[in-house]
Amino acid sequence: MLWETFFLALRAIRRNALRSSLTILGIVIGVAAVISMVTVGSGATQKVTNDISQLGSNMLNIRPGQGMRGPGGARSSSDPFTVEDAVAIENNVAGLNAVAPTSQVSRQAIAGGANWSTSITGTTNGYFPVRNWGIEEGRMFSDGEINAGAAVGILGATVREELFGNQSPVGQSLRLGKISFKVIGTLEKKGQSSFGRDQDDVVIIPLRTLQRRLAGNTDVDSIMVSVRDQISTKRVQESIEQLLRQRRSLKNGQPNDFMVRDMKEIIDTLTGTTTVLTALLSAVAGVSLLVGGIGIMNIMMVSVTERTREIGTRLAIGALERDVLLQFLVESAVLTSFGGLIGIALGLGGAAGICLMIGVPFVFNPGIIAAAFLISAVIGVVFGYFPAKKAASLNPIEALRYE
Incomplete structure (x- = not known):
């Protein structure tokens, strides 16, 4: 039953290829942006760690003076x-x-x-x-x-x-x-x-x-x-x-009247900063996933309206409400999963190019790849539920009479 529903979803997506492509555009952009930001941020963090580690192993740096006093202040003399x-x-x-x-x-x-x-x-x-x-x-x-x-x-x-x-x-x-x-x-x-x-x-x-x-x-x-x-x-x-x-x-x-600076503390501070910036940029990029989810819901609502007679026919010949609900949920999930896969490919390619340009290592993170794919599928289920529920609750007689 599930495989049959899956193939029905593929057929529906292929039947409206252009609309399906435009529908998943927000998901593609969101997934690609998040993966690019996280990958480049991980590379920047690793570069900072490597560069500071090159300054010395378990190093303490001792300097006279009391450091900087206030923004733009100079080190006090001693x-x-x-x-x-x-x-x-x-x-x-x-x-x-x-x-x-x-x-x-x-x-x-x-x-x-x-x-x-x-x-x-x-x-x-x-x-x-x-x-x-x-x-x-x-x-x-x-x-x-x-x-x-x-x-x-x-x-x-x-x-x-x-x-x-x-x-x-x-x-x-x-x-x-x-x-x-x-x-x-x-x-x-x-x-x-x-x-x-x-x-x-x-x-x-x-x-x-x-x-x-x-x-x-x-x-x-x-x-x-x-x-x-x-x-x-x-x-x-x-x-x-x-x-x-x-x-x-x-x-x-x-x-x-002197400073003893631990290089490990500097590493922790800088890597913490890059991690926070990466998370912030990823959150901003993730907004496009929300926009893509809303787009999915809107297009699925249009699809339900266009396929009212088809839904009515299925219900009239014995299909249960849960069958129709499952069909539209799977269709939405498959659609966003394809968007997720395309976004992953674009995100990794974009991250590799950015890392090469700015001179930071490319850090492949399978965890964020799996999470991005899972999130794209979940978005399809969450935002596709309301259109699917609407389709499943149609009255067969009214649906068959729909023009």
């Missing part, structure tokens, strides 16, 4: 860190994998006839495990180079390409400002971060070299800390804050 602060953290805080004091300046990098304005980071070998950043060619700094403040550098992929092209820069020289440096290595390519910054546009040199020869001070802009796996970053953060408060002679009740 005394910078010193190398001794980083050494104290490394020696007195348990559960650490690596500690890297860092300072940054910008200079023009020159090699032969090529030049490139870039960011120069002064640090120690702890920077590489903290940032989860491997050496592609060459080597890291030796202890002697770090202690003596030697003029050696490790190039990011962008600087290497801009200054040396396809040639290996290892062993060659370049100038940073007025100082000549020897290239001892190159970094693995990381690419652009979610904040639009080219992570590979950097030259890494020993911290003491930057302080003495480029910055002219002993300041440390930030201290990066990598926490071991299975160790609570929250507990490590509290230990660091307690240690730095002692070293900076802060009394009870005084606020910290």
Whole structure:
């Protein structure tokens, strides 16, 4: 009985192909929009998570100052860190994998006839495990180079390409400002971060070299800390804050004049934001499903009116009301299910194109596909019920006399 009803529904849809196509247009658009928004949103969330994870594994970033004060406010000034602060953290805080004091300046990098304005980071070998950043060619700094403040550098992929092209820069020289440096290595390519910054546009040199020869001070802009796996970053953060408060002679009740930021908290905040935005956009797109459902109901009402004599004939020869009700419900559900399938195909294709254009990964989510198809079928049943009920309740005699 159900199969027969299904084939009757297909025949009715095929008989009015153009009207059926226009009827499901709202469902197609709604399903396609929802799938596109959810898929692109999932890809954006994954990209944010991956990009921030590239900044470091279980990383804490410690900076002087109290952060931003109000919209557009500047970070409050405070005394910078010193190398001794980083050494104290490394020696007195348990559960650490690596500690890297860092300072940054910008200079023009020159090699032969090529030049490139870039960011120069002064640090120690702890920077590489903290940032989860491997050496592609060459080597890291030796202890002697770090202690003596030697003029050696490790190039990011962008600087290497801009200054040396396809040639290996290892062993060659370049100038940073007025100082000549020897290239001892190159970094693995990381690419652009979610904040639009080219992570590979950097030259890494020993911290003491930057302080003495480029910055002219002993300041440390930030201290990066990598926490071991299975160790609570929250507990490590509290230990660091307690240690730095002692070293900076802060009394009870005084606020910290430094910040300890957990990268996991940043990931949670950004992914939470993208998830909310995705849900909001999907809800807006889902409105078209409601519009499509109303369109289904209207067209089914027209169909019932046009097929009044057919319905009367079925009822007159013995069809029960539930048979007529089932026929129109199945017809409505089949119609919206076809719309759902077309919307799924268009949504996945559109999402793939958008992901390719904006550079986020395409995340296939079978759950949202199944949900979109189910919702489209349910819309057919819900919005098709009133027309189906009207058809089933027709009086056979009146229906046969209908002109």
